Amino acid sequence: xxxxxxxxxxxxxxxxxxxxxxxxxxxxxxxxxxxxxxxxxxxxxxxxxxxxxxxxxxxxxxxxxxxxxxxxxxxxxxxxxxxxxxxxxxxxxxxx
Amino acid sequence: xxxxxxxxxxxxxxxxxxxxxxxxxxxxxxxxxxxxxxxxxxxxxxxxxxxxxxxxxxxxxxxxxxxxxxxxxxxxxxxxxxxxxxxxxxxxxxxxxxxxxxxxxxxxxxxxxxxxxxxxxxxxxxxxxxxxxxxxxxxxxxxxxxxxxxxxxxxxxxxxxxxxxxxxxxxxxxxxxxxxxxxxxxxxxxxxxxxxxxxxxxxxxxxxxxxxxxxxxxxxxxxxxxxxxxxxxxxxxxxxxxxxxxxxxxxxxxxxxxxxxxxxxxxxxxxxxxxxxxxxxxxxxxxxxxxxxxxxxxxxxxxxxxxxxxxxxxxxxxxxxxxxxxxxxxxxxxxxxxxxxxxxxxxxxxxxxxxxxxxxxxxxxxxxxxxxxxxxxxxxxxxxxxxxxxxxxxxxxxxxxxxxxxxxxxxxxxxxxxxxxxxxxxxxxxxxxxxxxxxxxxxxxxxxxxxxxxxxxxxxxxxxxxxxxxxxxxxxxxxxx
Numbered sequence: 001x002x003x004x005x006x007x008x009x010x011x012x013x014x015x016x017x018x019x020x021x022x023x024x025x026x027x028x029x030x031x032x033x034x035x036x037x038x039x040x041x042x043x044x045x046x047x048x049x050x051x052x053x054x055x056x057x058x059x060x061x062x063x064x065x066x067x068x069x070x071x072x073x074x075x076x077x078x079x080x081x082x083x084x085x086x087x088x089x090x091x092x093x094x095x096x
Numbered sequence: 097x098x099x100x101x102x103x104x105x106x107x108x109x110x111x112x113x114x115x116x117x118x119x120x121x122x123x124x125x126x127x128x129x130x131x132x133x134x135x136x137x138x139x140x141x142x143x144x145x146x147x148x149x150x151x152x153x154x155x156x157x158x159x160x161x162x163x164x165x166x167x168x169x170x171x172x173x174x175x176x177x178x179x180x181x182x183x184x185x186x187x188x189x190x191x192x193x194x195x196x197x198x199x200x201x202x203x204x205x206x207x208x209x210x211x212x213x214x215x216x217x218x219x220x221x222x223x224x225x226x227x228x229x230x231x232x233x234x235x236x237x238x239x240x241x242x243x244x245x246x247x248x249x250x251x252x253x254x255x256x257x258x259x260x261x262x263x264x265x266x267x268x269x270x271x272x273x274x275x276x277x278x279x280x281x282x283x284x285x286x287x288x289x290x291x292x293x294x295x296x297x298x299x300x301x302x303x304x305x306x307x308x309x310x311x312x313x314x315x316x317x318x319x320x321x322x323x324x325x326x327x328x329x330x331x332x333x334x335x336x337x338x339x340x341x342x343x344x345x346x347x348x349x350x351x352x353x354x355x356x357x358x359x360x361x362x363x364x365x366x367x368x369x370x371x372x373x374x375x376x377x378x379x380x381x382x383x384x385x386x387x388x389x390x391x392x393x394x395x396x397x398x399x400x401x402x403x404x405x406x407x408x409x410x411x412x413x414x415x416x417x418x419x420x421x422x423x424x425x426x427x428x429x430x431x432x433x434x435x436x437x438x439x440x441x442x443x444x445x446x447x448x449x450x451x452x453x454x455x456x457x458x459x460x461x462x463x464x465x466x467x468x469x470x471x472x473x474x475x476x477x478x479x480x481x482x483x484x485x486x487x488x489x490x491x492x493x494x495x496x497x498x499x500x501x502x503x504x505x506x507x508x509x510x511x512x513x514x515x516x517x518x519x520x521x522x523x524x525x526x527x528x529x530x531x532x533x534x535x536x537x538x539x540x541x542x543x544x545x546x547x548x549x550x551x552x553x554x555x556x557x558x559x560x561x562x563x564x565x566x567x568x569x570x571x572x573x574x575x576x577x
Contacts, residue, residue, distance in 0.1 A: 005464075017415065017463045018422070018440065019456055020448040032457055032518050033464070036407065039519060040474065043404045046481055053479035054486055057291040057305035057535045058335045077198035083428045092424060093436045 201298020273528025280552025415462025
């Protein structure tokens with residue numbers, strides 16, 4: 001499966017997932033993912049040419065409601081969990 | 097007082113007859129937790145003050161002769177991925193070690209209103225990812241039947257708490273078997289409801305198209321009572337459906353149960369199934385036939401693809417659901433300084449320290465199967481295979497009403513046995529995963545008492561037909577209790 005994943009593509013995935021893997025972690029991750037992807041190979045044999053995808057757990061259809069403010073949720077409580085805030089805004093390091 | 101044989105049903109009678117008070121009952125459980133839980137490790141946190149206050153209000157209601165709900169005064173353990181306002185909810189992760197819930201999950205709100213008592217939050221695999229509870233960032237939980245063995249997972253703390261009489265019943269969550277497999281390992285009952293039967297609002301999401309909350313109890317009758325108390329449509333969960341459960345869940349008629357046909361799917365009785373489990377299940381089939389229920393062999397040919405399908409779809413959803421956890425909004429991560437040069441740098445530091453190995457593995461796997469170039473070969477294909485797996489169930493349910501299968505290929509395994517080999521760990525969910533992919537309900541029930549570690553069998557029902565599996569289960573139980 002080395003043709004799919006290697007050290008470089010693993011680092012790219014980690015970057016996308018906002019993870020930083022230590023070198024020992026990286027070796028184990030590569031080995032585990034290769035084994036798992038190898039197991040997945042059996043799926044390639046299944047004929048799905050005439051099958052519609054199942055895109056969720058429910059067959060319910062989306063419904064719309066009136067666009068009115070629902071004050072049920074106490075936003076203050078989520079905000080009070082912020083480690084650092086300024087006038088109820090979350091303080092974070094520079095984005096750029 | 098001796099709480100070892102207590103059930104939800106017996107507590108209700110005891111409270112109404114004033115044999116004991118809710119406070120007396122709650123304090124007995126709190127004492128037991130203090131004495132026994134250091135050996136088991138079922139609870140991550142206990143909230144004695146709140147439990148006592150809840151018990152006192154139930155006693156006041158009884159004194160005033162107010163009507164009691166079926167779950168009033170019941171001391172429960174709650175899996176630590178369900179929010180209780182003001183309580184810590186960690187999902188057994190360093191990522192949420194300091195998080196306090198801002199609101200009640202819908203199931204919690206319902207049970208609070210009904211007068212149930214929350215003893216504490218139970219241990220689990222981190223973010224419900226695992227089959228042994230060994231992925232908890234905080235502690236191991238031991239199987240009460242053999243302390244060197246795992247309780248199963250991910251709801252291992254809930255199952256162990258019920259098995260060790262550290263709660264009368266508990267709530268768990270089940271994405272690929274996380275209620276049923278630990279129930280089987282610990283010799284208790286676990287119900288995974290139909291997808292949409294119970295609101296997921298306030299459950300820390302793992303894989304949203306698969307997750308369901310359900311009860312872990314000592315008897316099938318208790319599972320029916322607790323399920324009935326938490327089911328129902330909720331505006332806060334768009335996938336919850338209008339349901340019409342009721343008395344028939346609680347008092348099944350023998351004539352109705354006898355009219356059901358049970359299918360035995362050949363794909364679940366395969367060579368990797370432990371031979372003792374195979375034998376125990378043959379006996380269960382005989383017992384059920386003895387009740388007058390017909391059985392029939394059926395085939396679910398796509399079962400063999402369920403594990404691959406699940407381990408693509410679930411990590412894809414995990415990687416999306418866990419994106420929000422960056423160690424900034426919910427709780428800070430120990431050991432990370434906030435004065436980073438950039439926001440991205442802080443994200444990386446927090447996520448790398450906050451998540452454990454299994455969470456990282458699934459986030460990486462999910463990111464991979466969703467990434468450009470691989471999406472069609474993995475994720476899109478898995479969604480189609482999921483359709484085939486659901487169709488298998490639809491076809492089987494044209495011939496039979498219920499399916500009977502093993503819950504897991506083995507009994508409880510040793511602590512540490514599978515921690516280094518993720519694929520082996522994943523294989524322990526091979527018989528429970530198809531149920532979540534199809535969205536149907538299933539229950540794990542202990543077989544009649546046997547030598548050695550417990551064995552469970554699984555009954556799978558049609559969508560919204562919890563009544564059938566709970567009905568058969570309640571009559572099976574009448575033969576053996």
